[in-house]
Every structure is written in structure tokens, then in C-alpha cells.
Amino acid sequence: MKSKLFFLLLAIDAGLLVYGTYLGLVVAPREATMGDVQRIFYCHVPAAATGFTLFFVNFIASLIYLWKRSAKADALALATAEVGVVFCTVVLVTGPIWARYAWGTWWNWDMRLTTTLVLWLLYVSYLVLRRSSEAGSTAVLAAALAIFSFIDVPIVYMANRWFRTNHPQPMIGTPRLDPHMQNILFFNMIAFLIFGMLIAWFRYELQRTEQKISAAHIQRAARGTAMALLPAMFLFQAPGSINPHVYLYGGYFSAWGIYAIYLLFLMSKLGKLKKEEAELR
């Protein structure tokens, strides 16, 4: 059911993305000073909008996690941060490519560029923390960090406003932006927003599966411990009340069990060594 909706939306969005790209590359009017290179705009700005939206969702999901402690909110926070970093990377790659042509340099420490880069760094550090924290505490620590990171965004922006800015000023809704261009931009923005949400959804489902698997592992380990305890029951029985044959079979089985385990160990070692030898040859 879920996956049907997902694939339906994906198919629709694929159409939107293809048509949007066609609009941006072919239909949109040629910009007077920058020429065709300006068309990067139609994939740069939508990626930025999508990335920032995803980071915002990450912040909300983190707050919800700290409040309700639901595994779903945690999975959503991870998914949106990771996909947000991907979109932010697109922004940081397409921007310099455009700037190389328009400004003559790949990069400058302009307000918006610096803010985006710091944003990217913040959320990469979030992902690093998720990867390296101890299993039980990951979600809580990550949620706390997400809140810190999100507070940092406006501060970074303010700090950078003291630089003179080179980046084109926002033009959406102003007469400086040709309405035709604006419509194409909006079209692309919607297409990319849906795209971002779909990838985040996909990542979310992956994370949910991972959470369920690890819960199942814990269950199985608990069952395994219980199974291992069963033979111990034997030890607690009063010696007289057990049929002597139980001792006999117990002895034989445990002896052969040990031999078998050792042989299996040797076999696996042999297999590994043979594989390594074959690889080296």
C-alpha cells in the first residue's frame, strides 16, 4: 500500500523533473548578461530550498523525539538530515560552477555561501555523531545536537551579514525577475521539493527497517540467553532424581559437541585462508 503510493508519486515526480529540466534548459528565456550559464539557477535554487526545508523538518522531528521519544521521529530526523546534506552538497557544487563563469572565481566568503557551507558542516557533524555514538544514546544525543545546529543557522546568517555580499539578492516576487523565469523556477522548485521528500521517505523506510531488525536482534539474543540457561537447569537438579542415562548421554553429547564446534572452526579458517590465497595469486 505504502510502496504503491510511493511509486506513483515517484513516477509523477519523474515526469515533473524531466519537464522542469526541459523548461529550464530550453524554454526559459536567455539571460542578457550571463547567457545560458544562468540556467544553472533552475537546479541550484530548488536544491537549496529543498535542503533547507529538510533541515527544518529535521529540527521539528528532533524536538518531537525529545518530547515523545518515538523511534519514528528519530528515523525521520536521520532521513531528513542525510538527504538534506545531499541537497546541500548539490548547492555547494552547482554554485561554484556558476560562480566560476559569472564572477571569475569558484568561491568567495560571501554571506550566503558561508552560511550554506557552515550549514553543511553542521549537518555532516550531526551524521558523524550518529555514526559514532554508543548504540543506546545515539537518538538523544543527535536530537540535542540537531537543536543546537538549528539555532546556529540564523546566528551564522547574522554574522555573515557584515560581509559585503556578492551573491545575487533574492529576486522571487520582485519585478527584477522575469515572470516567465519565475514560473519556471517555481515549477522546478515544486518538482525538487517533491523529489527531496520522496528520497527522505525512502531513507526513512530504510531506517525503520533497520530499527526493526535491531529490535529483532535484541529479541533473538534474549531468547538465545534463555535457551542457554536451559542446560543449566540440569545442574540444579538433585543428583539422585535424574535417570543415570541422562548423565551418560549428556557426557557423550557435550564431548562430540565440542569436537564438532572445533572442527567447524577449523573448516571456516581453512576456507578463509584459501580464499585469501586465491585472491593473492
Next chain:
Amino acid sequence: MSLSITRLTVVNVRKDLRLEWRSRDVFNSMLFFALLVVVVFSYAFDTGDSRPVMGGLIWIAFLFSTNMALNQSWARELRNGVLDAYRVSPAPAESLFLGKVLGNYLLVLLLECVMAPLFVVFYNLKSGGPLWQLAVVFLLGTWALVVNGTFFAAMSIRTKNRELMLPILLLPISLPAVYSMVEATSIVLNGDSSPWPYVKFLAGFCVIYTTACFLLFEIVLNAE
């Protein structure tokens, strides 16, 4: 028997400072590290007229040596299970946090006081602006580093690669603060314009993050 937060905080600070006073491990390594940074920089940069880069240089030295102190301050608590004991005790987590922050703050301020004459000697430093302005910048800048740093150090000791995580978490968050303290320091040293916009910004940063740290510290301490 109930103790006020103030009193618990004072107890925590005194304990930390006494431990540090007896071993002097952290302070000595911080001092030596900062000294090394000074020497390395004199090789790395042409120090003929060092004033333009001085603000950055001073803060880089302090930023990295603060990192050392912060890592150690929580590692000490981990060794004998003190953190677990704290978690089960009825004492409020805020007093533990505030105690740690104040202890580290005093330690780093002391380091800065010891290092200041060395900077003056090695780099022929002369301040263009009034010195009390510099003092304000350092008090605020150090607080900004230490309050966030103590919080993130508490977070990073919960991770697998403890010492490595702290700079990865702390530096991106602190970038706006680092930027404004470096700018303010350079402005005062050059004595050409007013550092107040930067100082105000730094003060705002301190207020916002001190609040955030206090709100979230208990959650991080008890994260399971």
C-alpha cells in the same frame, strides 16, 4: 538535607579546581601546547608586522588548548563512574554543568593571563585600542567557547571515539562566535574602529547558547 544549586555548584567548582591544583596535568599541557602554537606560527607566518593576523593567531592557540582542557574535564569523571553516581543522585544536573563550566572557564582565563605576556614578547604586540575593551572581548569569547565546549564534551564522551568527536561537534557550532571574537580582537589591537557590534553579537551568542546548554544538559547526561 537539601543543598541549594549555588552551594552544589561551588562544591563542584572547588572539587575540580582542587583536583587540577594537585595534579596540574591539564593546565601544564594546555600551557605547553599554547606555547608550541606560538612558536609554530612564528615559523609559519612572516611576523614582521603581525598585527593583522594577531587576532586569529591568539584565538587559534586558545581554541585548541581549550579543546584539550574540555576533553579531560569529563574524562576524569568517567574513570571512577562518577557520572553514573551523579545520574542517580538527587542533585540537579544543572549544578554539575555550571560547576564544570566555571571550573573550565577559570582554567582557560588563567591560561590566557599567563600567555598574554608571551604574545606581547614574541610578537612585539602593542594594542592600538584600550586594554579594557580587550578584556571584555576575552571574557565573553572564552565563555562562548567554554560553555558550548563543556556541553559538547559531555556529549562526545558518550561516543566511541571520545577525544576525536569534540572538535568535530564544537567547531562548526562555534564558527560565528570565533568569527566575531577574532574580528573584535583584531579591531581593538589595530585601534581603528569600534569593536562593539562584534561584542554585542558575541554577548548574544553567549546568552542564547548558555540557555540552550542549560535546557538540554540533563537530557544529554541521562541519554540512554
